[in-house]
Amino acid sequence: MQKTMKAAVVEKPNVMVMKEVPVPEINDDEVLIKVKFTGICGTDYSIFTGKYSSDKLPLIPGHEFSGTLVKAGKNARNLKEGDKVTADINMSCGHCFYCRRGQKLMCPEFSQLGIHINGTYAEYVKAPWGQVHRLPDSMDFMIGAFIEPTSCIIHSAKAMNLSIGSSVAILGAGLGVLHAAVAKHRGAAPVIVLARNPKKLALAKEFGADYTINVKEVKDPVAEVRKLTEGRGADYVVESVGTIATYEQAFSMVRPGGTLAAFGITAGDDVMRLKPFDVVLGERTIVGSCAGFGTDWNDAIALLQYGRIKPKPLFSLVVPLEELESALKELKTNPNLTKVFVSSEISKREVLS
Ligand SMILES: [Zn+2]
Numbered sequence: 285m286q287k288t289m290k291a292a293v294v295e296k297p298n299v300m301v302m303k304e305v306p307v308p309e310i311n312d313d314e315v316l317i318k319v320k321f322t323g324i325c326g327t328d329y330s331i332f333t334g335k336y337s338s339d340k341l342p343l344i345p346g347h348e349f350s351g352t353l354v355k356a357g358k359n360a361r362n363l364k365e366g367d368k369v370t371a372d373i374n375m376s377c378g379h380c381f382y383c384r385r386g387q388k389l390m391c392p393e394f395s396q397l398g399i400h401i402n403g404t405y406a407e408y409v410k411a412p413w414g415q416v417h418r419l420p421d422s423m424d425f426m427i428g429a430f431i432e433p434t435s436c437i438i439h440s441a442k443a444m445n446l447s448i449g450s451s452v453a454i455l456g457a458g459l460g461v462l463h464a465a466v467a468k469h470r471g472a473a474p475v476i477v478l479a480r481n482p483k484k485l486a487l488a489k490e491f492g493a494d495y496t497i498n499v500k501e502v503k504d505p506v507a508e509v510r511k512l513t514e515g516r517g518a519d520y521v522v523e524s525v526g527t528i529a530t531y532e533q534a535f536s537m538v539r540p541g542g543t544l545a546a547f548g549i550t551a552g553d554d555v556m557r558l559k560p561f562d563v564v565l566g567e568r569t570i571v572g573s574c575a576g577f578g579t580d581w582n583d584a585i586a587l588l589q590y591g592r593i594k595p596k597p598l599f600s601l602v603v604p605l606e607e608l609e610s611a612l613k614e615l616k617t618n619p620n621l622t623k624v625f626v627s628s629e630i631s632k633r634e635v636l637s
């Protein structure tokens with residue numbers, strides 16, 4: 285087997301270098317995976333620009349992935365060479381205060397593949413065997429690379445306890461489109477998606493939104509949501525943009541007794557205005573949700589395997605690993621791009637939809 289591999293390394297903020305690095309060595313509890321596809325996530329751009337994980341550089345990012353198992357450590361059970369796999373990227377100590385309460389994301393030793401430790405913008409990646417999920421035979425590798433973002437949406441729906449017959453307003457039509465799909469599967473009605481890009485709003489409809497609101501075309505998005513919910517505001521509101529303006533709008537859309545799901549990631553020092561009065565007298569709830577882990581991954585696999593979520597209309601492009609940096613920038617400047625995948629196994633880009 286080859287000793288070195290191609291990898292995209294963020295060496296310091298805004299400096300990404302394609303280089304040959306050693307293929308990761310595995311211990312008895314790890315497996316080595318040949319990466320097939322990695323989906324580009326907003327977090328990758330934040331790592332590239334140094335807004336996130338800058339203390340972990342140099343780093344190979346990439347965390348939404350699928351691949352083929354090429355080597356299994358001695359202790360790996362139920363896994364063998366040639367298995368089509370992905371891996372839950374969320375790792376923790378397993379025995380601290382938080383881990384024992386099923387809150388591993390808060391573990392002091394928490395780390396994520398491709399965010400805190402080397403990830404999948406490379407030919408190979410290693411992962412602890414217990415994190416690995418085998419893909420169903422019928423699932424293609426590209427869908428396999430979409431399990432991670434799907435698991436995050438499922439985690440958020442569970443965190444806010446989205447219930448049957450409830451109204452949901454979703455701000456943002458990037459991952460917001462997936463929030464709409466999952467809300468519909470949990471029996472929400474109506475599902476309302478607010479965003480500014482007509483193409484993405486059309487996708488939101490396709491994925492289960494009953495109403496879409498183009499925020500560029502209306503004077504007051506909050507008033508529009510109230511109109512669709514008998515004047516009350518929505519039972520649940522999901523913020524999936526990550527700006528202070530949209531967080532403040534989102535909170536204003538929550539009906540008394542309702543819930544805001546905080547999903548969009550803002551800068552670490554961003555501060556929103558919030559009237560405690562509306563929380564106390566209105567008994568409004570705010571729930572945070574950061575990542576899908578554990579059974580969220582099994583749930584994501586089931587929904588994708590059985591076509592409850594059919595994500596292919598969201599897939600825009602697949603580009604060679606060498607084009608990662610330009611693709612990260614294109615995603616920032618071309619609002620019509622949705623999911624872009626990266627592969628070290630192709631030499632020129634392919635348009636998917
Ligand atoms: Zn991600």
Ligand SMILES: [Zn+2]
Nearest residue numbers: 377380383391
């Ligand atoms: Zn822990």
